[in-house]
Amino acid sequence: MDTIVPPFTTIQAGERSQVSHPVPNRWSRLLTLGGAGILAALLLVVAYADSLAFLFQQWMEDDNYSHGIFVPVIVGYLIWWRRKAVMAAGVVPSWWGVGLVLFGLILFVLGELSTLYVVLYLSLWFVVIGLVIAAIGIHASRAIIFPLGYLLTMFPLPQILEQNLSAQLQLISSAFGVGCLQLIGITAFREGNVIDLGPIQLQVVEACSGLRYLFPLTSLALLCAYLFQDRVWKKILLVASAVPIAIVLNGLRIGMIGLLIEWYGQGAAEGFMHA
Template sequence: METVHMQDMNVAEHSILAEGKPSRYSENDNQRRYSAPVMWAVAGLFAVLLIGAAYADTLAYVIQQWMEDDNYSHGFFIPVIVAVLIWRKRDFMLAAGIRPSWWGVLVLAVGGLLLIVGQLATLNVIENASLWLVIVGLFLAVTGPRATWEVAFPLGYLLTMFPLPQMIQQNLSSSLQLLSSKFGVGCLQLIGVTAFREGNVIDLGPIQLQVVEACSGLRYLFPLVSLALLCGYLFQDRLWKRVLLVGSAIPLAIFLNGIRIGVIGVLVEWYGQGAAEGFMHFFEGWVVFVVSFVILLAEMQLLSRIGQSAPQPSPSPAHGSVAKPFSAVPVWSSSMTVCLLLLLGIAAASVPLRGREDITPSRQLFLDFPMDLSGWHGSPLTMEKVYVDALRFDDYLLANYQTSANGPINLYVAYYGSQKTGQSAHSPKTCLPGGGWEVTSLDQITVGNGLSNRIFFANRAVIQKGDARQIVLYWFKQRERIVTNEYLVKAWLFWDALTKQRTDGALIRLVAPVLPGEDDAATDQRLQQFAALVQPTLSAYVPD
């Protein structure tokens, strides 16, 4: 009995000691629990500072676009929305397991390389892609593939904060202008208002409305598509319903913008030109956007009642996948160290390239361009300010040339000293339909240069409006090259920016009417003769 009593006392004493003094495992667990968040916070802050240092110019450009371009004014909300969406998924990320991955290091390295290329080429679209890849790579490296997959949509949603490449935006805007004009005229005619359309011009009789680029509907399309993507993500139902919801945003924005133009036409007829300007114009735009949002919400409600709804996902991780506390999260890993070192290297490499400016060669101004070219006599013309503001060139030439024996030819040259930040030539292929001209044929021809025995290629378009018929020749002079393809222009632009630090260039366009009694062949001959005279003369004004 005494032996048993002594054993019980020893057990009790051991228990008291265990309660009074934590075990070594307990001490390590507490240290781990408190050190993990601190290390993550410090590493995260350091990474944010390094990204800010490396992408200072990129972020400044994106924010400037948000502030100055109404098409992207919704961009301020995107990072906030993404942060909230990721925070809502924190338990799912922890439940999936935080396992640092070297794949993220690879993605981050590719993003950093793109930044250097983008800065050398002075192309913002490459720098934007680089910033997104670095953010995704950092997430993947720190949290691993499974945890990153849990926030795949928020990370992808970040892309909606970046401006589109200018060429894509120009083509999209031109197409939407025509569609909006057609819808607007259709709405006016539907309610009995006499209206006719020539391209982007709506004729109301005594008043004509010009559907300019700002009225194309992009100001509704971009934010509405971003909003529809968010609604589709939060709308927990069948995939086809979510796809339908997002897809409906595009025709909805175009249709409502057309109705808005029709309403403006009615108000202009009733109250005068002021109804299409100032506060009224701004207010009408906001009304359309609010109506679009309400329709999206109504569509969600309607879709939720159609067919069988998908099972609602749990707001917390599934049973058996309990979210792990920070004590179970790795405090540090070699991949995180490499990521921070890579970010440090990217930031250091980007500093010497920051503010890199294009080389703009010296040139003669178009004010000095000869108005007499081997018997062709020119009359200079002045372009309206609204078109000058839209085209954003650095210098231009607009003149009508004619001889006593030949019909007139209109010469237009738009010169850009730098084409890196959205200032680039608008292709006539997208601009001509806006003036009411229908492009009936478009091909490529060879133009002979009699002065230097040199030939070059040019685009030839035949355009028609009613009975009027014209032939257009145009090409792009990009440094020492003559290019006819818009996409090839962008490719050479990137290469020359990278290797020569130059992005200057020009669009050259010749237009000749097909005169009564004249066939296309005679007009072509007249155009090609004049083009052969103009091209060598341009070298002093558009440097090689």
């Protein structure tokens, strides 16, 4: 009896190489990037230990920047939320990121020599951005450009800028508070940031400038504008509204203190005012 021999299938050279050397899939690439990211994060923590410790202290002790502790968590979630867009853009490592890392390291040296934390914070930000671009490329980084930029909201402003901004807000809030008091018939006058209520004078000091409202509101407005799927001008209006809202809130607070003093005397406003 004749036996039937099944026909042989020929494998081309290109096909044989594909079978013996499979192309790494997306998950293996993600695991590689994840491992590299964890290693880079550990190295950053070691290198910037003093700066991060001081930054955390500011978050805990300075009400103006108490929102900063939530920013890294929000950024991490936003990047995870945009992960599909990152993969769709194509993960291609770029040498441009190495250049940003080197620039950040130069800032690190300058910050250490000058003992300026603001320079060290900028150094940390540039190094992080550079590592991201080096790992996933420029095109993929564009998909998470807002989360990367949003990291800047967790850093305190340079002291000279903060003092100038605080001084301007003190004057504006004082004027608004006096206007509120005069509107309801209470006699009040302002000289600089001092409010004269007759027998009592209120001084709107730096702690009452309204920065503790302005910085968190601005950070929140930026986040809402990013998530708000609408026209650009509406997003700009949303972010810009943080400034007048902060001024109004602080001015109303000052006016309320003056009202309490007018009705119940100085003791009613203890703990709320600076006289």
